[in-house]
Structures are given as C-alpha cells and as structure tokens.
Amino acid sequence: MIGQPLDRIDGPLKVTGQAIYAYEHWEPGQPLYGVIVGATVGKGRITRIDTDSAEHAPGVRMVMTHRNAPEQGARDESVPMEYWRAQPVLTSPDIHYHGEPVALVVAETLEQARAAAALVHVEYAAGRGRFDFAAYEDEAYAPKEANGGFPTDTEVGDFDTGFSTADVRIDQRYTTPYELSMPMELHACLVQPRGEDLIVYVSCQIVDAALASIASTLRIDPARIYIITPFVGGGFGSKLGIHAETILAAIAARALREPVKVALTRQQIFQLVGMRPTSSQRVRLGAGRDGRLVAVAHDVTMATNPDIEFAEQTAATTRSLYAAPHRLTTHRLTPLDLPRGADVRAPGEAPGLLAVESAMDELADALGIDPVELRIRNEPAVDPESGVPFSDRHLVECLREGARRFGWEHRPTTPASMREGRWLVGYGMAAAIRKHFQGQATVRVRLEADGTAVVQTDMTDIGTGTYTILTQVAADGLGLPPERVRIELGRSELPTSWGSGGSWGAANSSTATHRACVAVREKLLVTACGDTGSPLHGLDPAEAVFAEGSVRIGGADEALSEILARNHPDGVQAEGETRFMGDDPNYAAYSIHTYGAHFAEVGVDADTAEIRLRRMLGVFSVGRVLNPKTTRSQLIGGMIWGVGAALQEEAVVDLRSGAFVNRDLAQYLMPVHADIPDVDAVVLDGYDDKANVLGMKGVGELGICGAGPAIANAVFNATGVRVRDFPITLEKVLPGLPLMDT
Amino acid sequence: MNDPDAGGAGRSWAETAPLSAVALRVNDEVRRLEVDPRTSLLDALREHLHLSGTKKGCDHGQCGACTVLINGRRVNSCLTLAVMHEDDEIVTIEGLGDLDSLHAMQRSFVERDGFQCGYCTPGQICSAVGMLAEVGAGWPSHATADVASPRIALTDEEIRERMSGNICRCAAYPNIVAAIRAVAKAGTQ
Numbered sequence: 060m061i062g063q064p065l066d067r068i069d070g071p072l073k074v075t076g077q078a079i080y081a082y083e084h085w086e087p088g089q090p091l092y093g094v095i096v097g098a099t100v101g102k103g104r105i106t107r108i109d110t111d112s113a114e115h116a117p118g119v120r121m122v123m124t125h126r127n128a129p130e131q132g133a134r135d136e137s138v139p140m141e142y143w144r145a146q147p148v149l150t151s152p153d154i155h156y157h158g159e160p161v162a163l164v165v166a167e168t169l170e171q172a173r174a175a176a177a178l179v180h181v182e183y184a185a186g187r188g189r190f191d192f193a194a195y196e197d198e199a200y201a202p203k204e205a206n207g208g209f210p211t212d213t214e215v216g217d218f219d220t221g222f223s224t225a226d227v228r229i230d231q232r233y234t235t236p237y238e239l240s241m242p243m244e245l246h247a248c249l250v251q252p253r254g255e256d257l258i259v260y261v262s263c264q265i266v267d268a269a270l271a272s273i274a275s276t277l278r279i280d281p282a283r284i285y286i287i288t289p290f291v292g293g294g295f296g297s298k299l300g301i302h303a304e305t306i307l308a309a310i311a312a313r314a315l316r317e318p319v320k321v322a323l324t325r326q327q328i329f330q331l332v333g334m335r336p337t338s339s340q341r342v343r344l345g346a347g348r349d350g351r352l353v354a355v356a357h358d359v360t361m362a363t364n365p366d367i368e369f370a371e372q373t374a375a376t377t378r379s380l381y382a383a384p385h386r387l388t389t390h391r392l393t394p395l396d397l398p399r400g401a402d403v404r405a406p407g408e409a410p411g412l413l414a415v416e417s418a419m420d421e422l423a424d425a426l427g428i429d430p431v432e433l434r435i436r437n438e439p440a441v442d443p444e445s446g447v448p449f450s451d452r453h454l455v456e457c458l459r460e461g462a463r464r465f466g467w468e469h470r471p472t473t474p475a476s477m478r479e480g481r482w483l484v485g486y487g488m489a490a491a492i493r494k495h496f497q498g499q500a501t502v503r504v505r506l507e508a509d510g511t512a513v514v515q516t517d518m519t520d521i522g523t524g525t526y527t528i529l530t531q532v533a534a535d536g537l538g539l540p541p542e543r544v545r546i547e548l549g550r551s552e553l554p555t556s557w558g559s560g561g562s563w564g565a566a567n568s569s570t571a572t573h574r575a576c577v578a579v580r581e582k583l584l585v586t587a588c589g590d591t592g593s594p595l596h597g598l599d600p601a602e603a604v605f606a607e608g609s610v611r612i613g614g615a616d617e618a619l620s621e622i623l624a625r626n627h628p629d630g631v632q633a634e635g636e637t638r639f640m641g642d643d644p645n646y647a648a649y650s651i652h653t654y655g656a657h658f659a660e661v662g663v664d665a666d667t668a669e670i671r672l673r674r675m676l677g678v679f680s681v682g683r684v685l686n687p688k689t690t691r692s693q694l695i696g697g698m699i700w701g702v703g704a705a706l707q708e709e710a711v712v713d714l715r716s717g718a719f720v721n722r723d724l725a726q727y728l729m730p731v732h733a734d735i736p737d738v739d740a741v742v743l744d745g746y747d748d749k750a751n752v753l754g755m756k757g758v759g760e761l762g763i764c765g766a767g768p769a770i771a772n773a774v775f776n777a778t779g780v781r782v783r784d785f786p787i788t789l790e791k792v793l794p795g796l797p798l799m800d801t
Numbered sequence: 802m803n804d805p806d807a808g809g810a811g812r813s814w815a816e817t818a819p820l821s822a823v824a825l826r827v828n829d830e831v832r833r834l835e836v837d838p839r840t841s842l843l844d845a846l847r848e849h850l851h852l853s854g855t856k857k858g859c860d861h862g863q864c865g866a867c868t869v870l871i872n873g874r875r876v877n878s879c880l881t882l883a884v885m886h887e888d889d890e891i892v893t894i895e896g897l898g899d900l901d902s903l904h905a906m907q908r909s910f911v912e913r914d915g916f917q918c919g920y921c922t923p924g925q926i927c928s929a930v931g932m933l934a935e936v937g938a939g940w941p942s943h944a945t946a947d948v949a950s951p952r953i954a955l956t957d958e959e960i961r962e963r964m965s966g967n968i969c970r971c972a973a974y975p976n977i978v979a980a981i982r983a984v985a986k987a988g989t990q
Contacts, residue, residue, distance in 0.1 A: 066911050066912060066914070067911065070914075071907075071911060073916055074894075074903065074910045074922055074923075075894060075895065075897075075898060075903065076852070076855070076895050077854065077900065079853065080920065083853035085851055168837055168848075169848060170839040174839070241970055242918065243858045243921045243970045243971075245857060245858065290918075290919065292856070292918045293971060294918075322857070324860065325858070325859040325864075521918055522916075522919065522971050688914050689914065692976060695973075695976070696971045696972040697972075724864050724968060730974070731966075731968055732960070732962070732964040732965045732977070732978065733961045735975065736957075738974075
C-alpha cells in the first residue's frame, strides 16, 4: 500500500458533513456559549469595567474579567517548548496588545452571549505603545536563540573581506509583512466538566501540548483532563498551542459545572493566536564572474512581542542552501506592543527564501547567467556551514527536471521583452530547501482476534492525511488490506506524540507505526513458529512474509486469524516509537533536508500592473512518498501559500492604535479560486535512509518554501521592475512599468 | 421594546422579545423551531438542528464555508436569519448524499482529493452544485466571454470565477476545479 494514491480514508466523512470538529460535539448535551470581549486599545490599562448590564442581560450566566477570574499558572519558560506552557488570560488590568481579552460572557444561547458581550463597558487609560516596526528597527537586540533551536548568529570564514573583494556584489534589503495562519475552522473549544474531570474538545495540532498547557494554566492534575480532537479544520501553525478560547471555556465550564463552548471570531483570530512577524532582511551576495558565490550574508530584523519572545528562524535556511567560503547570518528582534509572533507555515523558510531567492535572481541578472544555471553552479558538496554530508540532496535534479518540464528555455532573457496583447509575460524560478525535523511519537498497534488492526496515537490529522497514510503503513506492516485497518487519533488517553507541526507528523507517526507493526509481527512469529499446531512450526521466522492476512514461510502458510485464535484470543499489541532528533545520531551526522524547484509564469497588465499567475510547477525531492495523491495536494497547497505571500497577504497595523486594520477575510487577501490557474507538483522518486527506517520526510511546508520568490522573479522578468517590499501589489509595480507603444 | 440606550435596569430589547416560531424545510424534512429572532440560518442549522456539516468559517459572508442551497440557489447561511426561511426548501451537505450514497460531486471531491482539512468542503460542494445549475440556466459571469450567449461553455476560468466565494486555506483549488469539471463532463455525456 505504501506508495499508492489511496483516496483519503476520512474523505467520505468530510464530503458528507459527518466529520465532527471541536465546536460540533453534542455528546456533552446542550452547552452554554461563551463570547470573548477584546481590548480596544493597543497599550494601556483598564481603569473601569462595568459588567452590570451584561450580567443582567437575558440568559447570561457569567461575566468574567480580570477582577473575578481565578488565579492561573504563569507562563513558565523553563518548560522547553512554548506550546506546552501555561497560557493565562484575564490576569491583570494591563493591556499589552489590541484585542487582548478583557472579558468572557457566558450565556444560554450564542445570540444572548453576543448581545451581552456588547454591553460590557470598559474604560482605559491608553498608554503610548510601540507599534511601528520601521521606527524601532534600529533598536533591535540579539535573542538567545532563534525559533526551532537554531543559533542566533553564525559565521564562517571572513565575510567582510570575501564580500568586499568579490567581482559582483548584490546588497539589498527586503521586507515582509505580518502574515497569519488563518485556518478555515475557527479556533474553538468545548469543555464538559465531569466530576473533577474536564473533557475538552479542542481544535489543536498537538494533543499533548494542549493537555499540558490547560493543566498548568488551570493548575489541575493532567490526569483529570481528556482531550478529544478527531478532526481539525486546518492549523498551519496557529493551532500548535491553545489560546484564550480554550482556557476561558475550561475556566467557565469548571465554575458553572456545565458544558461551555467558545470560538474566536474570525476577527479575533487576527489578534489572539499569533502571527508571522514582519521582517526586514538585508541580503548580501558576493560572486565571481563565473557566478560562484564567495560571500553570503543574511541579516534579519523582526518584530517581537516584548513578553513572549519569538525569533522566526528566517536566516537559518540560508545556512545550508548554497556553497560559499565566507558566510554570515544574524537574527535580531525589536519589541513592539503587538500580538505574539508565532509559527506560521514554514516559519523562517518562507520569508527567508523570499529574500534570498530574490537576491539570487538579482545576482543572475547582474551576471547575465541563467538563474537555474547560477544555482547549479553553487551546489555545495557538503553542508556549507556544518561541514557534515547531506543525507540525500537532490536540489540539482529538481532544478533540471523542473526546467525541462516547464519549458524554461522559452523564458525571455531580457526583462519586459515578451508581450501578449495587453499582458507583459515573464518566467521566474526559485529553489526550495527545508530542514527535516524528527520528534517524539509513540504508536500502539493492536491486532484484534478477528484479524483487524487498530492503530492508536494522540497524533492529529489537520488535513495532512494522517488517517490515510497510517492505514497504508499498517496495512503493509501487517500484510492486511486497508479496510481491515482502523486508525484512532486525537485523544489524550492514546500514546503520546508531538502531533502535527514542523512537517514532522507524518514521518514521526508513520515510523512509529511501522515499528509497532514489526513488533506485533515478531510476537506472532514467536508463537506460530513455536506452536506445534501451526504449519509454520519450526520454520525460520526471518523468512516470514505477511500478506493478504496470512503469514507465509517458504511453502507453508497460515491465516493470521488462526494464529490469533489459537494463541492470542485477546489479540496482540505492541508499541513503536520515534525518537526526538536530538537523540538520533543521524541528525547530527547528516544535514537532512527536503528540496524543490519552483517555476512560475505571470502576466502583468501593461496599463494597470495587475499581476496574474498563469501557471506554476514545483518539482520536489522528499525521500519516499507514502501517498502520491495526498502528497501532491499538500505540496500544491503550500505553493499556493507562496502565491499569497508574493502577491496578497499582509496584515496592516494602524500605527496609532496597534490594531490590524484589515482583520477579516475580505481585506486580508488570501488566494481564492480565481487567483489560481494550473498549479502542479511533481515528486522525484527517492528514499532518505538517514531520515528514518521508511526513508520518508515531511512535505507540509516545503511547498511554500521558494514558491513566493519564483513569482516575484517572474514579475521582474515580465516587467523589469524589482519589488523588494512584499507582497508585490500593483501600486508598487506600476510606477516602474515600461512605456509601451499602444 | 426597551430602548437599548435607555439604561434603566440595563436590559436589552431582546429580553422582552419573544422567541419566533419557524418551520424550516431542511433536506426534505419539516423542522419546527422556536428561535431567538437574531439566530442566523447557519446557527439554526448547527446549534438547533445539529446539522454541523454546514460550517462557520467567518460568520461574515466572506469565506463561503456556510454555503447551503435555498430553493436551489446557493446562499451564505451566515448572512440570513432563520426566521426568513419559512417554507423555503433548504438543502445542506447532509441532504446531498450520505455515506451509503454519495452525491456525484461528493464522490468526485474524494476521488480528486478536492480538500485536505475538510472544513470548507461542504460549502465548496454545495456551492459547486448550485454553480453548475446557474451555468446550466445560462447565467453569465465576469469570466463569460459572450454574456449574450444563451449557452455558457464551462471553462476552467468560469469555474474559478464562480467558485471564488469559497475560500480553501489548504488551497486544494486545482483539485476542486478538477472535481467539478469531472462532474460537469459526466453530466453532459
């Protein structure tokens, strides 16, 4: 089954509306409804809250503010990962960012709660907030480390000397905006109190993190919390942790002794779940006339919330991308009174590659070298910073195969030289690279007496295909047809994992599933080969083949159901585990990444500078593919995120108030059907034996890596206009458009 | 009715507003409800009838996740009140097909992998079904080359233009268009 384009196991449930998401569970009975009230100043202090009207409004059961909220656990930085830490809310009258929760109103219906929330009267003493990144960029400091455990700065050779003596130099600054994950399912939580226990239906990517975070915030025994999240309507980073909706639902449910559910509004999701920070990136490339890089520097300054530091690893990708003897990367932060920075799909790589791969295009243009060829000339033999070998690097193959399939030879070599009617047409490309991470996962596989297998883990399926690929892995692992495998995910009483995130979920959980299957097989073989009643008795277990529900050794075979009936009437189970990469020597001995090459064709209206993507192709190397159908879908989805990053997405700060002014889906523009023409993804055959026993790596974030700059470079090729302030919107292109004969 | 700004006991007008009785015909079944008159059709479906296949993505008419068919036309159910739909024929994703008998559009979405997380999917499918009917009825769109033509060729541009009210953050767009195209093609054969 591995490698087959199996339709999603959960597909029929999803297309019939039978897949149940967090806010939709009715097992607890009729819940109460909570609505969050947010601060209307960006910095300051609450001087007065009048909740009287709200408390007396029809149906209202509770109004909670900082005055009556229970004391909560503090965010503890000794807990190694942010998403496992406490997330207290309504702790003080101080306002740290616009939209910060100031009250929760709980009522019998949603309509009553919403109406009463509007009656909560809050007065503020507004403080002077720092909201303008450009104004404070020069005050940036060096964080202790960058997100993901990457070092803040790295230096190899002598950059200054290398750069100053290079034949050709590019020295440019690129800026990227605040961006948001914006999953389609609202962040939501339904909490049912049962005795001292809390049953928590929550939309989250990591069950174990949600559990730890709720327990430490509410200061209750984790054993009393049960998380249930069988379906998650997208995450893209914003559901790695839980947020105010979950903590407030849990506090209210405990206090009222009734089920309570709370969903953030779409507008609140712009304020309360974290965002990709804005960045200013200086990229310096020094090269010889032959195009070989001698010096590469990537210096990044970003915004951070002052209380919850987040340093996106935006320069980290540059460390492994191209060869050059002299290298420098830095990350700096400037604190602003804005919502916290957080992981948004491809943290670091997505904005970092926008800058570096644009700069590479500028270098190719300056040298008069084809952009594909320039990248091939700078292919490193070993990881250029760590010096360790690459595990399985196929960037050059991706570049060549993509160029061939796309028809790259038809690219106009002179910018603004191809015109079709009113459209200026251009081609662009960029490379993709993303470090592959490995995290902890435990999976239990149980072969029932009737010969069906049950795979159990608290791993989530956020649209990534977990149900489907684990079915395939277990079917292969036990020699069963897929319809005899059942997958149980997203419950905290199941074996723990580090969930979905960082593109590690598939490899972590698949590898653990495979190992559990191997362990189940071994148990079965021990009994079968030692059982005088079995046709396999006395045969060599090492020769065994599991297929079609039977075990075959040489010419003898026996059905699993018979082995089970005779020896294991209660079934057989075993656990398999994947270790954290820090405990796996391969991840220190090798530089383990996924790769790709993006090619895009755009049309730019010669009069209005309207930019239309015409077609796009990505060719990727990701090790072994478990399911080509779901893999392609995820890669295409990522590529389309790149379209948004290049051309559309930007959360705009009101510099007076610190509010995002475009906080809804009509004004924060994301790609819609009409923006997306033919987009295709091709994956090269592969197997990375250093990554894990299945030879697979993650694909969830690779698609976005490099997709944006391919489009940016196509815009330059179409128009001759280089926009370095993302997103590339028409007003930035229009002033530079060539005058055309009409 | 009390004036909401009149203060007094701090009571809103809604306290004295009675619940409204409404009979909704949902998926060929009459469902009698007593709802707060402020209840959107979306919340009536989800919170009163427990038909949670219709999704709330923005509650603002901006994402299309709540799309249902009312008298055959697609409507954002978050933008209309339940009490406005007495006697209307409402079809939700649950009414298009079920696990034992998928609607052709549902099956096509599965086969073409026209979704990932699945949250926008019911809205996409309801919208696609309504959209094909609009094209069949000869309604032009921004992408229609000849708006006077009684027959509209269902190009990919037509599908994309007409489906742009349904946002998919997983960005399954190419697969969604392929799924719709396959159904349309089969329907004309």
